[in-house]
Amino acid sequence: MTAARAAGAQEHGAPVAPRPAATRRGAGAAVLGSGRLLRLELRHNAMLWLLPVAFALFFYNGYREIMALPPMWNLRAMTLQNRLLLDLLIPVTGAAAWMGSREGRRGITDLVAGTARPRWSRQLATWAATTAWAELACLACVAVVYLITARQASGGSPLWWPAAVSAAGVPALTAIGFAAGAWFPGRFITPLVTVVMFFGVAFGTQSASGDHSYWQISPLTTGAFDIGAAPGVASFYPYLPDLSIAQIMFTAGLTVAILGGLGIPVARMRWLAAVITVAGLAAAGTAVALAGTGRLDPHGMIVIPALHDAASDRPLHYTPACSRTPIPVCVNPAYAGVLPAVTTAVGSELTEFAGLPGAPARISQVASVYQQETSNGINVSAHVSGASEFIVPDPLPGQPGGTSTQFAANLAEGLGLQLASHVILGGADQSAGAAPSQAKLAVIAGSVKFPPSVQSRDLASLYGQLLPQPGSAADLAGRRFAALSPAAKHAWLTQHLTALRAGRVSLAQVP
Amino acid sequence: MTAVAVRLVRLHAVSRRLPAALALLAVCAAGLRGVLYGHWDDYGALQLPLIFETACAAIIAVTASSPFGEPERATGRWLPYLRLGTAVTLTGLASGALAAAGTGMPLAGGFPDIVRNVAGLTGIGLLCAALLGGPLAWTGPLAYLVAGVYGLYTDWHPPALSTPWIWPARPPHDVGGALCAAVVFAAGLAAITICGARERPGGDGPG
Numbered sequence: 001m002t003a004a005r006a007a008g009a010q011e012h013g014a015p016v017a018p019r020p021a022a023t024r025r026g027a028g029a030a031v032l033g034s035g036r037l038l039r040l041e042l043r044h045n046a047m048l049w050l051l052p053v054a055f056a057l058f059f060y061n062g063y064r065e066i067m068a069l070p071p072m073w074n075l076r077a078m079t080l081q082n083r084l085l086l087d088l089l090i091p092v093t094g095a096a097a098w099m100g101s102r103e104g105r106r107g108i109t110d111l112v113a114g115t116a117r118p119r120w121s122r123q124l125a126t127w128a129a130t131t132a133w134a135e136l137a138c139l140a141c142v143a144v145v146y147l148i149t150a151r152q153a154s155g156g157s158p159l160w161w162p163a164a165v166s167a168a169g170v171p172a173l174t175a176i177g178f179a180a181g182a183w184f185p186g187r188f189i190t191p192l193v194t195v196v197m198f199f200g201v202a203f204g205t206q207s208a209s210g211d212h213s214y215w216q217i218s219p220l221t222t223g224a225f226d227i228g229a230a231p232g233v234a235s236f237y238p239y240l241p242d243l244s245i246a247q248i249m250f251t252a253g254l255t256v257a258i259l260g261g262l263g264i265p266v267a268r269m270r271w272l273a274a275v276i277t278v279a280g281l282a283a284a285g286t287a288v289a290l291a292g293t294g295r296l297d298p299h300g301m302i303v304i305p306a307l308h309d310a311a312s313d314r315p316l317h318y319t320p321a322c323s324r325t326p327i328p329v330c331v332n333p334a335y336a337g338v339l340p341a342v343t344t345a346v347g348s349e350l351t352e353f354a355g356l357p358g359a360p361a362r363i364s365q366v367a368s369v370y371q372q373e374t375s376n377g378i379n380v381s382a383h384v385s386g387a388s389e390f391i392v393p394d395p396l397p398g399q400p401g402g403t404s405t406q407f408a409a410n411l412a413e414g415l416g417l418q419l420a421s422h423v424i425l426g427g428a429d430q431s432a433g434a435a436p437s438q439a440k441l442a443v444i445a446g447s448v449k450f451p452p453s454v455q456s457r458d459l460a461s462l463y464g465q466l467l468p469q470p471g472s473a474a475d476l477a478g479r480r481f482a483a484l485s486p487a488a489k490h491a492w493l494t495q496h497l498t499a500l501r502a503g504r505v506s507l508a509q510v511p
Numbered sequence: 512m513t514a515v516a517v518r519l520v521r522l523h524a525v526s527r528r529l530p531a532a533l534a535l536l537a538v539c540a541a542g543l544r545g546v547l548y549g550h551w552d553d554y555g556a557l558q559l560p561l562i563f564e565t566a567c568a569a570i571i572a573v574t575a576s577s578p579f580g581e582p583e584r585a586t587g588r589w590l591p592y593l594r595l596g597t598a599v600t601l602t603g604l605a606s607g608a609l610a611a612a613g614t615g616m617p618l619a620g621g622f623p624d625i626v627r628n629v630a631g632l633t634g635i636g637l638l639c640a641a642l643l644g645g646p647l648a649w650t651g652p653l654a655y656l657v658a659g660v661y662g663l664y665t666d667w668h669p670p671a672l673s674t675p676w677i678w679p680a681r682p683p684h685d686v687g688g689a690l691c692a693a694v695v696f697a698a699g700l701a702a703i704t705i706c707g708a709r710e711r712p713g714g715d716g717p718g
Contacts, residue, residue: 044717045717046716049717053650057654061657061661065668086657090654090656090657091650091654094649098647098716105715106715186531187576188528188532188535188570191569191570191573191649191652195562195565195656198562198653198656202660203555206549206551206552401668
């Protein structure tokens with residue numbers, strides 16, 4: 001059947017005739033040929049040889065630090081996004097530039113110009129093979145981190161968006177490196193483009209300021225700049241994908257634009273390549289514009305109104321993990337790993353105040369509230385009502401800058417002091433503005449166990465309000481009271497708390 | 512110096528793309544000067560010079576590649592001296608250019624830091640040239656860049672890397688770091704002087 005007769009049959013509503021066998025054979029051969037070309041490129045690809053370098057760099061730079069973090073999905077996944085692409089950047093961009101400059105470097109551009117496939121098609125096959133190996137490296141690193149975290153995490157579920165952003169960034173790196181190598185095939189281009197990319201990606205966010213910054217589009221950015229990977233982010237509320245979607249849109253658009261740009265010199269495909277390039281640039285530009293409309297939400301994540309799904313604002317439901325202490329302390333299950341550290345830090349206070357009038361039946365963790373200030377400043381606070389709620393201080397032990405000693409000190413200054421002052425001063429019954437008696441201050445000071453690392457200057461703002469002045473008679477009485485066991489303190493408070501609150505206990509009567 | 516010697520040096524320099532390398536070293540120095548005008552946080556201020564030092568070292572290492580291969584080795588006894596002279600001269604020029612670029616600017620570490628880092632990174636590059644070939648000599652310095660940047664990062668986030676083999680993370684006047692960088696530079700010079708960059712019979716490398 002000729003093509004004209006087939007077209008005529010179609011016009012009259014007759015069943016569509018099968019395509020000519022030669023055409024089918026041609027399409028099949030093209031697919032087979034492309035597959036064969038891709039297989040050849042996969043076998044002879046520089047990225048394959050640089051995979052050990054990529055893994056070594058990730059192990060040295062990213063993996064060890066990620067694994068040192070507490071096993072919380074949010075911390076590890078967000079840190080992974082911040083590190084992985086930077087660790088892979090040098091081998092991936094270098095390999096892509098090396099492969100892109102192959103024809104020019106070896107002086108075979110004219111030789112291969114006579115082959116059946118257009119240059120653009122050959123280049124895309126080489127780029128695809130390089131990207132496939134690089135993506136394999138990226139996904140292997142993600143898999144290792146996620147599998148180990150899945151075995152260690154006490155709660156929550158994997159965050160896939162940070163991993164998706166990293167995976168989407170890899171083709172962009174290879175596209176930039178490949179295009180640089182193809183356009184400027186010299187011996188210096190590979191190290192130069194790699195260094196320039198490292199500089200751009202590593203330092204591209206230094207100009208960022210506030211939650212409206214366009215620089216948030218960098219695929220290394222996981223959220224607001226002064227929060228980053230914080231335990232309070234995405235623990236109580238779902239991880240917002242708004243910024244991740246914009247970042248993926250940006251890297252995908254950039255990749256498409258660059259790959260389209262490679263085809264512009266090809267005479268037959270110039271218009272197609274130009275359209276692809278423009279579409280890619282439009283997508284990337286739109287993504288940058290969207291990132292500039294971001295704002296920090298109270299849960300510590302970036303909301304982009306055009307991409308935001310209001311359903312993501314609903315809090316996550318969970319069964320809290322509670323301690324077996326006289327006053328149970330309950331935390332988000334993702335924090336279960338730090339619960340022993342919490343109960344150790346304030347264990348004596350939990351024993352001492354259990355069952356006393358005004359003491360809570362249990363203490364529950366609440367979410368931190370984040371608020372953007374000028375520039376990159378972010379205010380972290382909590383809506384805590386009474387002594388029955390608290391926030392787990394940040395940083396946790398294992399986070400950068402976080403130690404067990406510092407964590408215990410933060411807990412004593414926060415939860416411990418909050419509990420003691422609430423019980424001793426009577427919580428809501430305390431008359432506003434009235435300064436507590438010296439006996440009350442002495443008992444509070446003797447009840448809260450501050451670690452030795454807490455200095456007087458750390459507590460200066462509390463003297464006279466919740467703690468006695470150092471060296472005063474109340475301070476000495478407080479030290480005397482602190483020497484008692486928690487059980488003895490509890491027994492004394494059971495008998496004298498009402499009198500103490502009423503101001504009928506003098507310093508001398510404090511044991 | 513005779514006219515023949517001058518011609519020999521000139522031809523060797525041209526064959527190693529030294530004019531282009533010198534231009535790129537100047538671009539690196541200008542780039543460092545340009546970014547030092549910017550406002551960077553503590554990380555940026557310390558890590559930025561290392562990036563430009565690495566770029567210079569990678570450029571120097573890539574120049575080790577010979578376009579002639581085996582025939583060149585049979586032409587005379589001056590080749591090792593030419594290789595040595597090229598590497599030492601470029602390293603000195605790169606250090607001088609970067610130091611000049613940082614004059615009057617808040618350059619972290621100052622001149623001692625630049626000399627140590629450029630020498631050590633160039634040594635890594637020359638060793639890579641001897642092992643992998645000139646065209647792939649950039650892999651060593653660039654991979655080390657990540658280690659160096661991480662080392663500087665750990666100065667803020669303990670535990671800090673204390674090994675002197677990550678010399679960019681050590682203070683500028685640290686003897687251990689300087690010794691390690693010097694040892695690597697000497698090893699690189701020796702390798703490139705005696706052996707030259709590796710010639711690959713099947714081409715210039717994988718891919």
